[in-house]
Amino acid sequence: MKAKVCLVLALCLIAALFSVNVFADRTVELKFVNSSVVQAPDKGAMEELVAQFEKENPDIKIVHIGNNPPWAKLLTLVLGGQTPDITQMYPQDIPAARELGVMEDLTPYIKKEGAKFKNSLVPKITASGNFDGKQLVLPFFAMSSAVLYNTEHFKNAGLAAPQTLAELTKASVKLTDGKSRWGMGIVGSKAPKADSAYSRLFPIMRSFGAQVLEQKGGHWSAGFNNAKGVRSIQYLTDLVNKYKVVPPGVTDASYNDVRVGFANGRIAMMMTSNNTVGQAVADNPQIDGKMGAFLFPKAGFAKYASMNGCIYLGILKNSKHKAEAWRFVRFLLRPENQEKFAKITCRLPVTSASLKKDFIQNDPALKVFAQALNYNEDYPPVAENGEIGAALVECLQQAILGKPVKEAVSEAAKKVDSIMEKAKK
Template sequence: MNNRLKATIALSTAAMLALSGCGANNSSGSDGGTVTIKYISSTILESPEKTFEQQAIDDFNAQNNGVKVEVEGVAANDLMEKYTALAASNSMPDFYMADMKNTTQLVDMGITEDISTVFDEDYLTQFSKDSLSGYTIDGTVSGLPWFTVAQGVVYRTDLFEKNGVKPPTTWDELVDAAKKLTHDDQYGIALVGSKDASGAGRFQYVIRNYGVDEFTQGSDGKWTTDIGGEDYVKALTAFTDLDTKDGVVPPGVTETDYSSAVNLLSSGQAAMLITGSNAIGAITSKVPDLKGKLGSFMIPEVSRNVFSQNGFGFYINPQSEHKDAVAKFLEFIVSKKKSIEFSQLTGRLPTLTDAMNDSSIGKDEALGGFMEQIKTAEPFILPTINGFGEVNDIHGEAYQSVFTGTATPEEAAAKAAQRAQEIVDEANNE
């Protein structure tokens, strides 16, 4: 376990000691022969995801198969803080949801079960190799993939047509399009500039297309980082220039979180949004009239075009006494039928190969750019370095300091490089 995580858990232990009284072995009991399993979800708080998820839970519970599911909602950006506190107090639920990029940290915390001990090999081979690899640490599959999200730019086709703008294919064309779309109370593009996983995640889409490999492990096992390098500076400059130089971003970018950005696009205050495919469902659930008025295109290639593995999965608490019951529910909610239903509603894409290959997936024209990205882009494999979860804060501080004028892109990149190097040094000294 890395030193940062040890310190965090130590602090959380002190803070949560009064609350700790039972671990997972005691948190899920049985009543009249029915086992109750508890889990934490972020999508249960989101729209339209919550509609599907709650119905799936209700349908499963209605089967009266000896297992009852209870869910607690926690915002996606608060999940890791929540799990750190629960792990410290031995109060983790039977299973839980998390971003795949946090898998290494969750494994390091000792709160993940080897999935291959719960599901047989035939079942796991139904998932795409790319999706499983994102949850595999040192040869152990530590999470069950639920959905993946493609990256791209969502745009309002009605606003593009009204302003005589065509979908851009280069970064310069994107800037030009954003300028043409900026007038009166309308802006060319909304950016998620909040300092959290939502903001940093979308910034990562840009820097990776600029050629930045945040962390790379060499054949000698040693880690290096591109954060703060020349390509990072170029990407940070291009990203922040949209606001500070080009003036094509709605005011208050540092306070614009994902939900706010979706509202800006839904209301017509912004014409484009760098985001994941799940935004399609979020937008049309807010404004159903926008169905048929949304399109998507790939994030413009600069030095390369990459598809970053991205998505959420389910993790099983190794201390749970009800792993078989958990497996029964997970097989239900991640089934081909349910995966297709979830994708059609939300724009989040399946991880089961049969579901992803179903003719109904990607049928919505609004998903066109996202599907093209999956088919044509080079896969970007997330690094398994301890401390990778800290990049959200590193990136967030970098772009926010430039947005607010407290640092130049070069100065912000230099600070980001220093912090990234600390992670590298610690990993190489383990």
Template sequence: MFNKEVGMNKTTPLSRRGLLATAAVAAMMPLFVGCSAGGGGGAAAGEKTTITVMTGAQDLTAELIADFESKNPDIKINHIANDPARLNTMLAAGNPPDIAVGGAVGSANVNARGLATDLTPFLEKSSVLKEDDLQPVNDSFRWDGKQSGKGPLYGIVKDWSQDNTLWYNTALFDKAGVPHLSETEAVSYDELLKTAKKLTVKEGGTNAVHGLGLEWGWSLYGPMTAMIKQQGGELYNDDLTKIDFTSPEAQRAFKWYVDFAQAGVGPTSLNPLPDAADFSTFAAERMAITQDGYWFGGNFSGADALKTVKMAPAPVMGNTRVAPTYSGQGWWMPEKAKNKDAAWKLMEYFLGGEPAETRAKSGWGLPALKSLMEKLPQELPYQKNAYTVVQSELKHSSPLPDSPYIQTDLVNTTIDKYLQQAIKNELSVEKACAALTDELNNALAQGKEQIG
């Protein structure tokens, strides 16, 4: 969850997270420990301050830029498209943008390298953004020098979702004679796969209708970690220096993905959708279920939108309901940003002002501020349904572990590498999980050596 930067608000489907090259560049970046947070930069009297902002064009539109500049005539925005490789280059050169976008989950690596600004001094002075108004999802941007979730805040979430929830097309369920999913009770993953098989329609060796989409290219780490937690297991050790896919809980989660792929009920990295995302296929009524967060409902508010869409709780593998956000995209200020005071004004405007309220009303994700939750739309039947599901799912929200010693993109692409081998029966599940564990632990060891 994750990225409306690209349709949703995360980074890009396997360009959103499958960036081995980007991860390698980032891993080689030096540790920057910089000046203090809280001030910085500005133009001389009578001159405009130009702030450079690297975000998705869908977020900071030309209209929003014009509105902000009209309200802040002393500030000009230089907007550049979100590009992780370019950001890494700018950070390494000591000439970063004033604002960057990134996931709260995944920020530990950035924070451990001293690349982000502590926002506490800004929050203490702000009348717009207050720490006690921030949703708990923002805590994944916290860093206490050793782990995320505690300490000062180094970023603020834009909007977010619990990304392992389900959306489905009731018309396709009715056509296949399959009962609708419950609005309150979580389906098991095993039952979900059985249902997906009933909903899948084959024509000429291909799927005319996919029974289930998993947004495979967007995240594997997130849903698998949730599956493991649902069984009472843990993927990492206590200090996040080692990972273990050989546990019974992890192997069960890994095998479910293999079974899903071999059943041929939905897209995988071996059989991807042309646009690498579920929405267009789902909207064309060629996918019965998709595993997506609350944000997905923002697609259906138009007059011509699909009317047979509903939301259901996150499925479970085990006895414990766990519904995390995979990313929680937000804004952060690089430590070496030159115009922090002006950048903070834009953060207040975008994250706590009218744009934030507009996003909440649209249903494109849950707001990052508690005070905006009441703005979520409830006019249309599917919006009422989604609101009910969300209120229940919030009780099962749980942060994902975020090791500072490895980037989430690298974890995702490595999982996918070994899934492909298991799907093709080149490796057994046991051997694939053992090899996956060894490769990721080698990467973690290298990351720990670099960071210290």
């Protein structure tokens, strides 16, 4: 009898071990290329969401492949035959992904979810991921452009949020002592990536009415080699050299440099996106509650200008686990998860109802960035945005370092024209 009991127990143990192994074998690993896990405070927010997803979906495990920007890593993996399953993507990289044909069309997945899901997302932001009738990517979180400022500095100086370029210049001068504090911070370095400076230069150029590219006869060429383009670069150059309201070394100033300077009170204002709000608090918790924002003043343009800096989500066409990947995408786009991520990171949610919540509308900075979403513009729909951005940042650098602005703009336009000529071949 004892031997039989032992035999039964042994068989049960073997069966249990076998079932565990079978379950483990059935666990799908989704490789997720994203920038969230390599920056604060996004890392903690993403890990919290992933833990919740894996709890709700025990048959799926998310494997992070962290890189900023995601596209650089994604391209390396795809070309190396190691295609991941899901990726984040900056808007300027979507045209290149379209040309390579590596993204799954999400249109059938969206249709299957129904109108309620589709209508829950901000239409303007969602449309930016649609090319030729194919929804290549969906927005994960929203970003726009505005001037972030230290409300304490403004209050102590008796200043209100500027509404015109003249008021912006005047406030910058008043807030600068040239030693411990400067009125304006400008991201002027191409390191670690030109995108950081380009993304802040783009909306300023558009505020002056300058186009980065213009299309004539089906061909793209530089659209800023004119008075509007010159004025936009001249304005920034004057802030540095004429009014001296920007910290020294602007051509070497990365986004991290300027953001940390702002967080620690050495810089009173900076043209940036809403992610800076959360990152500044991570840099210096004492800045929390001391930030406001205003739209960059119209400078000859008929409307305000903001850059579409949203981060998108896409499924790779060659993924072997598309159904599981969609479950993760769908999970991230649930309103409650959008709001959870936004509250931690200050990235704006892409679900329309969430943008109306008190934690955004009662925040003096986030409510302005939410308003700026109405003015978001996409980068030109070409695969060469990285090269174009680098040329424009070099233009700003050369002007700041003393080259006549008109000459710097003309040289940048020639570089951009050359880039687009090569793209035709």
